[in-house]
Amino acid sequence: xxxxxxxxTIQHVRWMDESDxxxxxxxxxxxxxxxPWFDQWDSVSHVQQYLKxxxxxxxxxxxxxxxxGSILGASFGHTxxxxxxxxYHIQEYFIDTGLQRSGLGSALMNGMKAYLHSMNIHCxxxxxxxGLPAEDFYRKHGFEVKQDIIxxxxxF
Numbered sequence: 001x002x003x004x005x006x007x008x009t010i011q012h013v014r015w016m017d018e019s020d021x022x023x024x025x026x027x028x029x030x031x032x033x034x035x036p037w038f039d040q041w042d043s044v045s046h047v048q049q050y051l052k053x054x055x056x057x058x059x060x061x062x063x064x065x066x067x068x069g070s071i072l073g074a075s076f077g078h079t080x081x082x083x084x085x086x087x088y089h090i091q092e093y094f095i096d097t098g099l100q101r102s103g104l105g106s107a108l109m110n111g112m113k114a115y116l117h118s119m120n121i122h123c124x125x126x127x128x129x130x131g132l133p134a135e136d137f138y139r140k141h142g143f144e145v146k147q148d149i150i151x152x153x154x155x156f
Contacts, residue, residue: 002070011104013111016074018055023063023071026049031094035150037133051076054091061088063115065095065108072096073108079121090126093134109141127151 016024025048032039041047054060054076065073071096080087095105116124126143128134 011064011065011067011072011107013108013115015115016055016064016076020062020064020071020074021048021051021055024074024076026069027074027096028092028094031097034097037129049085051092056092063108063112065104065111072099073104075108075112080124085123086119086121087123087125088112088121090124093126105137106107106141 007110011051022044025044029041029044029047031037033041055062057078058148059078059080061077061079063075064071072093075089075090076092077090080089093105095108111123124143126138128138
């Protein structure tokens, strides 16, 4: 699907449902096993297990962007009640590798913001790799780096 074909048809952002798990798993494997991420997911079923854990969360909230019935991108996340109001925590956000930088990521983000606004959710948070193209994308959409927070890990 070329860029011009993409512009000729309308993409649709909608809530994610259970039937989206398999196509989203296939797409996530394709996106994150490639550059710049180079993850090492060994199978679609492994990704499916990972994403299903998000979907099983009682406060799961997911979105897809699709065109002509094909999923082109997705956001997996959950809501969180915080002292300043509900937040949407993005756990995974991806657009088909061949369609990145075509405006789809922005269309998905803007569609999500509209849905979240209708739910009285006015804050999104996420983690992403420093210095990768995703960082610039999120900054372009109003995300800010929080200087007083550090990400910590303890592998044992």
